[in-house]
Amino acid sequence: MTAPRSIQVVAGVITDPRGRILLTRRKEDSELAGLWEFPGGKIEPGESPEQALRRELLEEVGLEVEVGTPVIRVPQLYPSKRLTLDVRHVTVRSGHARGCEGQALTWVAPEKLRQYSMPHADLPVVAALTQPAEYAITPDIDAPFDEIAIERWVVRALALCAVPGRRVQLRSPQAPRDRFALAIERLLERLGSQQVQLLVNRDTELAAQFGLGLHWCAVQLHQATERPSISSQQPLAVSCHHLADLERAQSLQCDFAVLSPVLATQTHPTATPLGWDGFAGLREHVSLPLYALGGLQPDDLVTARYHGAQGIAGIRGFAGEWD
Numbered sequence: 001m002t003a004p005r006s007i008q009v010v011a012g013v014i015t016d017p018r019g020r021i022l023l024t025r026r027k028e029d030s031e032l033a034g035l036w037e038f039p040g041g042k043i044e045p046g047e048s049p050e051q052a053l054r055r056e057l058l059e060e061v062g063l064e065v066e067v068g069t070p071v072i073r074v075p076q077l078y079p080s081k082r083l084t085l086d087v088r089h090v091t092v093r094s095g096h097a098r099g100c101e102g103q104a105l106t107w108v109a110p111e112k113l114r115q116y117s118m119p120h121a122d123l124p125v126v127a128a129l130t131q132p133a134e135y136a137i138t139p140d141i142d143a144p145f146d147e148i149a150i151e152r153w154v155v156r157a158l159a160l161c162a163v164p165g166r167r168v169q170l171r172s173p174q175a176p177r178d179r180f181a182l183a184i185e186r187l188l189e190r191l192g193s194q195q196v197q198l199l200v201n202r203d204t205e206l207a208a209q210f211g212l213g214l215h216w217c218a219v220q221l222h223q224a225t226e227r228p229s230i231s232s233q234q235p236l237a238v239s240c241h242h243l244a245d246l247e248r249a250q251s252l253q254c255d256f257a258v259l260s261p262v263l264a265t266q267t268h269p270t271a272t273p274l275g276w277d278g279f280a281g282l283r284e285h286v287s288l289p290l291y292a293l294g295g296l297q298p299d300d301l302v303t304a305r306y307h308g309a310q311g312i313a314g315i316r317g318f319a320g321e322w323d
């Protein structure tokens with residue numbers, strides 16, 4: 001079997017004054033016909049990604065642009081090719097968007113992007129534009145799980161929740177179930193109306209009881225035959241380590257996954273790290289949003305996005321001054 005051909009594509013996120021994002025529609029005579037995508041195209045030999053993006057946007061939608069910061073770079077394996085989709089924010093310098101090649105175009109509010117049918121490689125891009133870049137995980141409640149330990153855990157969890165742009169996983173595998181439930185109840189009381197997306201580690205009943213999201217371990221993922229009965233408004237996430245986990249997570253329509261370990265960690269000294277190339281090599285087989293976990297800090301986000309991660313997950317390094 002011959003290896004699929006590799007193509008490097010660069011695309012732009014163009015935002016209008018109302019915050020809406022420009023999408024163009026692939027024409028009927030093209031591959032992936034009718035799907036909506038971010039305008040852009042293939043990098044020609046000798047071009048930098050920035051030069052290619054400026055050329056493509058002028059040719060395709062009649063805009064002169066300045067290329068800004070990276071959004072995400074997505075490796076994606078299609079049946080006939082291996083694609084790297086490098087997406088950048090761009091600022092329009094002159095022109096009004098029009099379909100210069102006869103293609104349809106539309107401006108879409110970020111929260112409505114998911115309603116549009118897009119190629120697989122674009123799903124992580126939409127996630128990077130609309131979902132939190134950090135997934136913080138609480139440490140265990142300390143033994144003996146008494147009132148002091150619960151209060152200490154609540155204060156720690158509140159600190160994790162106070163940082164904007166995060167989702168937080170409530171996790172305490174060592175604690176007895178009733179103590180973990182009490183700690184979650186206390187945390188929710190103290191959070192009040194503060195907006196933060198919370199997921200409960202492993203315990204479907206507690207997630208359903210408190211109306212929170214659920215985070216499965218890989219064993220639960222392989223035992224399940226369908227999505228668990230938590231609120232449809234709440235996310236289902238899963239910890240993955242192998243390709244089979246990721247494929248199962250995607251087929252069960254998990255909302256996102258955490259792929260680990262990327263680097264060596266103190267907590268799992270015997271696990272072989274994937275490395276960033278290993279992470280990207282697994283990422284190209286699926287299109288659900290992935291957080292990278294294992295020996296990472298929040299400032300590894302740029303590296304993570306370069307290898308196709310939605311963001312960074314972690315316990316240590318996210319905890320601030322008390323860790």
Ligand SMILES: Nc1nc2c([nH]c(=O)n2[C@@H]2O[C@H](COP(=O)(O)OP(=O)(O)OP(=O)(O)O)[C@@H](O)[C@H]2O)c(=O)[nH]1
Pocket residue numbers: 007009010011030031032036037038039040041042081083085119120121122
């Ligand atoms: N511009 C753009 N291309 C995308 C996006 N997502 C995605 O998978 N692609 C893929 O990246 C490639 C872009 O190449 P192109 O625009 O020059 O189009 P093409 O159909 O002639 O490519 P082809 O020669 O590989 O078939 C296509 O295969 C397209 O399906 C996206 O958001 N924007």
